[in-house]
Amino acid sequence: MTDVILTMRDIVKEFSGVRALDGVSLEVRRGEVHGICGENGAGKSTLMKVLSGVYPHGTFEGSIEFDGSPVEFRSINDSEDAGIVIIHQELALSPYLSIAENIFLGNERASRGVIDWHDTHEQAQALLDRVGLKDDADTPIMHLGVGKQQLVEIAKALSKDVKLLILDEPTAALNDDDSAHLLDLLRGLREHGITSIIISHKLSEIRSISDSITVIRDGETVDDFRMTDKDNTEQRMIRSMVGRPLDNLYPPREPHIGDEVFRVEDWTAYHPVDTSRKVVDGASFTVRAGEIVGFAGLMGAGRTELAMSLFGRQYGKHISGSVFHHGKPVSTRTVEEAIGNGIAYVTEDRKRYGLNLIASVAANITGANLHAVSKYGVIDLHDENDVAERFRTALNIKTDTVSRVVGTLSGGNQQKVVLSKWLHTSPDVLILDEPTRGVDVGAKYEIYGIINDLAAQGKAVVMISSELPELLGMCDRIYTIAEGRITGDVLREDATQERLMQLMTVGEN
Numbered sequence: 001m002t003d004v005i006l007t008m009r010d011i012v013k014e015f016s017g018v019r020a021l022d023g024v025s026l027e028v029r030r031g032e033v034h035g036i037c038g039e040n041g042a043g044k045s046t047l048m049k050v051l052s053g054v055y056p057h058g059t060f061e062g063s064i065e066f067d068g069s070p071v072e073f074r075s076i077n078d079s080e081d082a083g084i085v086i087i088h089q090e091l092a093l094s095p096y097l098s099i100a101e102n103i104f105l106g107n108e109r110a111s112r113g114v115i116d117w118h119d120t121h122e123q124a125q126a127l128l129d130r131v132g133l134k135d136d137a138d139t140p141i142m143h144l145g146v147g148k149q150q151l152v153e154i155a156k157a158l159s160k161d162v163k164l165l166i167l168d169e170p171t172a173a174l175n176d177d178d179s180a181h182l183l184d185l186l187r188g189l190r191e192h193g194i195t196s197i198i199i200s201h202k203l204s205e206i207r208s209i210s211d212s213i214t215v216i217r218d219g220e221t222v223d224d225f226r227m228t229d230k231d232n233t234e235q236r237m238i239r240s241m242v243g244r245p246l247d248n249l250y251p252p253r254e255p256h257i258g259d260e261v262f263r264v265e266d267w268t269a270y271h272p273v274d275t276s277r278k279v280v281d282g283a284s285f286t287v288r289a290g291e292i293v294g295f296a297g298l299m300g301a302g303r304t305e306l307a308m309s310l311f312g313r314q315y316g317k318h319i320s321g322s323v324f325h326h327g328k329p330v331s332t333r334t335v336e337e338a339i340g341n342g343i344a345y346v347t348e349d350r351k352r353y354g355l356n357l358i359a360s361v362a363a364n365i366t367g368a369n370l371h372a373v374s375k376y377g378v379i380d381l382h383d384e385n386d387v388a389e390r391f392r393t394a395l396n397i398k399t400d401t402v403s404r405v406v407g408t409l410s411g412g413n414q415q416k417v418v419l420s421k422w423l424h425t426s427p428d429v430l431i432l433d434e435p436t437r438g439v440d441v442g443a444k445y446e447i448y449g450i451i452n453d454l455a456a457q458g459k460a461v462v463m464i465s466s467e468l469p470e471l472l473g474m475c476d477r478i479y480t481i482a483e484g485r486i487t488g489d490v491l492r493e494d495a496t497q498e499r500l501m502q503l504m505t506v507g508e509n
């Protein structure tokens, strides 16, 4: 056995004229965790799709050797048979099936053609234990947030005989605690000889877990080093990724805070299925013009539930409480009403709520405010195009044309399209749920700049984030939330990670 498990050489992949990969090479040692990083659109996901047979042999140039011999995968099944399992960036579980059904989908526990539900359930529960998910294996996927879905994906991977596990941004949706849990899980797998490749925009995390790191830029390998090398710094990674050093992670801003724009009083919502459980419990908060207000909380604390129940009651049952816009009570009962009252909610889950992946960039951007680009009820494609071009320039969306299908953009650029879509509704109050999830360091800086501009225009900005440094870097004030209740209201100058963590875990043991 050699010490190298995977060699990809000079991989070139084109999509109708777009050269996504331009001669990438990658070597992964057996039993290691290998990190891959690079800007949005650098080609990371494409490279992993080439490796796993999503793009079959013959649709790209270059060669792949796995486990000692050349391989020519024609499908995902081929690569899985060889022991390669990929967990994609955009999760792909079936929402209506249970956790257990999803884990064994296509790999059913059956004897003589009959699915053994008892065995399915038992084995699924054991796998859930392994990944540390406490939910029952019979729970439908649609009742799980993205963080928990990620753990189900990993449980699913472990149900197969995996030699190389590929994780494309596995922790993007997870908070610090859950990310740490996942990284420990990877370390455990490494001890059992499983090699993994991890793609992440969280540089500190990739540095803490990886044995080796490859940096990709514009479809080429630009750097490759081991963590035991002398020069293994974060600065080196950023320089390789961005092509230049980046001194500041957060753009400077001078806040000008005005009058109250948005106030929520005693907001309560119950779980849509488990209707006796309060997911939001008497939450009250305010946001003023020009103010950026953060919401910090652990996974499942109720941040997204609060936002979604407010915005057109998209989540929860028996919702009660009042909403005030410029001091006047308003209804946010439907999404239309919420938008009509100047509120926009930028979702954390791009795929489920944020974008129509098979429509064009332009159609997505104008999708929440069609009347602005319509005449006599008909969409004016020329106007639609102009609007889309304006946002493409303003937010620096990387796409050759705004008529491109959104699903083919890189993750970070999809996020900018979601942002554009809600900015186009000209909101007064902008609720951003994990706005930089899966976004590279350079583009994060650009998005922070956009958020700062919005605040400077006098908008009230709410920012939900799992990354405390991001909240500390951006917000004027931070609310903490635990078990559906607001447990703290901390000014930026009084906020520290420790203080926030303390308030986020109030009431927990």
Ligand SMILES: Nc1ncnc2c1ncn2[C@@H]1O[C@H](COP(=O)(O)OP(=O)(O)OP(=O)(O)O)[C@@H](O)[C@H]1O
Pocket (backbone or CB within 6 Å): 015, 018, 019, 020, 038, 039, 040, 041, 042, 043, 044, 045, 046, 047, 089, 408, 409, 410, 411, 412, 413, 438, 440
């Ligand atoms: N199916 C497709 N059709 C056309 N272009 C595509 C397709 N898939 C990817 N691309 C393009 O290939 C390039 C690489 O995309 P890829 O998704 O691999 O980037 P990435 O490094 O994973 O980015 P991110 O960090 O945002 O996930 C991008 O320019 C993207 O727009």
Ligand SMILES: [Mg+2]
Pocket (backbone or CB within 6 Å): 044, 045, 046, 089, 168, 410, 411
């Ligand atoms: Mg990607």
